[in-house]
Amino acid sequence: MASILLTRFTSLLLLLLFTPFINAVNVIGSIKPNNILQSLTLLPPSTTVSLSGANLAGSRTSHIYTNGAFKFQDVKPGSYLLEVNCRTHLFPSLRVDVSSDGLVEVYGTFRGNEWDNKGERKPHPIDISPVKGSDFYIIREGFNPMKLLSNPMILIAIVAIGGMTLMPKMVENMDPETRAEFEKQQQNSVLSGGQNNPLQSFDMAGYLAGSSSSKSQPKAGGGSKKK
């Protein structure tokens, strides 16, 4: 009889001893500023940390306190996903395992992978820092002369125009023999030979000069200056 009482007593004692430990598992941590988040005051006050369990009833949300801390009281044993819900900064997700003997294990987790695919183990009072700031806006690109100049097409065009203006001068400076040869080559080349091409025979300069194009065009195009 006494022994039964004693065992009862000890079991009661054990229960009393362990009940607080089993029930009161607190998952705690804090947000640490880093170079992405310079100061905790930059976090929106509505930032929360959520600990999602297998169902909604086992899931909790904690606000971020003024000192950056967050706290989940009396977390029941299970495997939880810890996320920081923040509009302005992105935080890594963590896996929090609470065992029935009150042990809290924290791991990194990879979303989109299997839940058992754990990352590196992290210390329990969780320290978490943002990995990226949110970038909400697209800046509309205005007119930028430097950007325009760095465009390869524009560069090619500039070189071509430069060539066109420099060529006659270069030709002038050539000695007469080479010049004659060059001009002969020019005549035979495809570029100058397109006299039948109406597009090439279009007298742009004449058009710009405002001369009556219908009359001057056949003259200028078939100008026969080189005949």
Add this chain to the structure above:
Amino acid sequence: MWLRHNPLHYLLLAGSLLSSSCQAVFSDEAFHTDFQVQLFGTALDPSSTFFHQAAAGKSGSLLYTLSNRLVIGAINPKDGAQVWRQRLGEGTVSESEELSKSAWLRKSKDGRVVSVFDKAIALWDAATGRAVWQYSASVTVADLITLEAENLLVVALEGGQVKAIKLESGEIAWETLVGEGRDVASNFNLIGDRLFLTLSEPASNALKTVVISPTTGAQLETFIDGVFGPSDAHVPIPQILPLTAFRDSDNLKLNTLGTKHTKSLAVDSAVHNYRLHAVTKDLLFIEYWAKSPDSTTSWADFYTIKDGVVTKKIDLPYENAVSVFSLSDSGSGIFATRVNRVEIRIYDAESQDQVKAFELPKMLPAEPLHVVAEVVKRKDGAIAVRAAVTLADGNMILVRNDQIVWTRQEALASAVAAEFVDVHEVEDTLEKTLHAEEASNLVTAYVKRVTRHIEELKYLPGWIAGFQQSILGIFGPTAAAEAAVTKDPFGYRKFVVFVTRFGWVTAVDTANKGEVVWTINLGKTKILEKDIKGIFHFGKGIVLVVLSSGDIYKIDAITGRGLKKTLVQILPSASVMTVESATTDDRWIVAVPVKEGVKGWFWPDEKEEELAQALSKTTLSRKCESSSGICGYTAKPTVGGRLILTPTWSFRLPPNQKIISITTRPSHDPIASIGKVLGDRSVLYKYVNPHLALLIASDPSTSSIYLYLLDTVSGTVLHTSVQTDADTTRPIVATIAENWYVYSYYSNSAARGTQLVVTDFYASANKNDPGRLLQQNISSYDQPRSSSPYGVSHAFIFPHPITSLATTTTRQGITTRAVLLSVPKLGALLAINKRTLEPRRPVGREPTAEEKEEGLFKYDPYLGIDHGRASLSHIRDLVGIEKIITTPSLLESTSIVVGWGIDIFGTRTNPSEAFDVLGRGFNKLALIGSVLAVGVGTMFLRPMVRKKQIGQRWAQ
């Protein structure tokens, strides 16, 4: 290896993938094209609304409030702007009337406020709204009190547990259990340095008070104060008084704490209710009001408390109107402020006569519900008052003396239904006259046109003036352009008509930052979500509000005039829908009762032939009796506005499955292209069916959700799918458009988290096979089993819970759709392009060249939305967006999106970018400048070229 698993890497990867296909907000459009009405909700209880100094030692106070939507926060009393907000609860509690018993907001010391909701206690920094600490108790909180001297917050839980929490750290200083857990704790009172906790002992009908030492938590004394019968109830009483209050049906009983002395005030059954106020420990102020259908009376009494004896001092006069009271002491004496619809009166505690009265500039739109006031008596004897009044229409106004300083449209946070109204539709008279001209003969048409042109000349001066404005607009935006939109060439201007649970209908303007255009009263005191059958856009700027009671309100949505009110004897459980005539402009609403064999109704009960014709083509469907499925009926109108219903089909769920939602395609959902051109120039034909309905059912016992895609005309099940390992307690939402649906649920499978599943339907699995799509007369009835659509599906993991899904709609449906998601945890409204949610994205391999051409990219299960870029609400903090509604604008590229719930957020979005309109970045000045530069250049070059040509000819 480490790099492969770096979360940052994942995030950046996802972000870079998405940046191509999700449209972010342009920095120059943010805050211009979108608007947000930041709301708290209607102030719940006068004891939870107060003026309080935001920081200790600072002058100037903020107005703090706790709303019926469980939002706490601070309002700047000068302009009514929001300072901060926090939401206490995630759930929807708007339907609960007993909210004030489990949620309060109280002042604390050192610029802090403390909030309680059910079991959660939180201390907030009053200036910034940041949490100082939070504590969740195991049982519901009965009362709490801040002990300034001890720097403690003492909390009584309902079961009799008392805990003292250190204000600084949130740690427990001491705890004690009162009454061995058998008693029900009700309220604290602090008298001197003794903390009194009143309890009732249900077993012995005893009212009990326990005196607790604030420093140690030791229980010093226990008194049995009297009898607390089973019909008695505790009455909230200011903690400063040495009294505890409880009531039975006829009496308000005031017990002096620690004694058996109880004063009973006879409160007869005519008295509707009363409220107790106190600012000092020796003066009690009780306001009473009696409401009956034909008259309302209100009055108030001052009582003094001396040596524990309560005696009536002054009674303020009766008044046959609703007036509400507030008691305040701001250092220059105690004043009671009385507010009714026309005036504010100030009484002191010395006489029956008012010391000051301020007449309001105009009568308040509704009766006041409660008021908090601050009265200041200046040295010269002048009295000034500042009063925050919560009105019966749900809004809050601030009155300073005789001026209304601001009005907050808090009723919109309690909206139960919303509908877009097209302002343009009313203005399309030109189109009509043109058609009329076409119809008539040549001569009359010519005469008509000429007279119309002459008539239009009167707009010329205005046009010239406007032209000048728009010329000036080229040289930078003018101030006028930023002001209210008067002309609206792109159809951005829509009204959103809300029905609030306070029985008012309010319209806001999307083009004018969500400003209220009009508001009218339906004459009902309270409308809950279940009371409203719907709000229907009835064409030509008319909306119909249909209530379960059968009341139909026809409202001109442009002016806000009530046009007609009728009562149709529809059953409260009937399903109400609109039927449009295919040939004319006529519309009807039809009600299908839930009971089998009962006739339905239609309204307006005219033009039966047209209705019969319109109904002959469709099947009406609704939830079956006891919500076990969907039933379809054909209907035939008869005289007297009744419909003969013939059941045609029914789709019933197995007994263990429960309907979660039924989603149908939006009423405006054009499909621009019936096929999808693949990279190899073959076509995959879409499954096009205007009568699609997606029924989602859940089975909590097996943690499964079931999806059924039905044809609502024939009742055919076109497609089914099952998701196991689903959490049926979390939100399951869906949207359906074109030939696809998207739904979201929480999965407990190996890939845990919120999943977003997209399914596209094609006419056939084979390319270039249109199925029956190109046939002349396709009918839902002659649908062979073999022709059921071919569904392709992809699931994505989404990092946050989604509470609402919607789809953008555009005028022609050419623009790619974007799926809109409300993500309350981020306080954001996100948009994901349908191109990202594409089930044909290649899995486990890079896309081939043909797939790339089609715009497909590699499937990644984690939809790690870079929520900055996907966010339509950008930096804005949206609270409680529960529903998203969309409507097309006149531009094909643009869809107008409004999210509502608590806040109202509106924006316009271009899922395929703004291809048909010049953006804000378009530089008209640069365009004109370059044209001018080319012109000037030509002028310069002309003589030069001419000279050269002449020179050339001479040289020949």
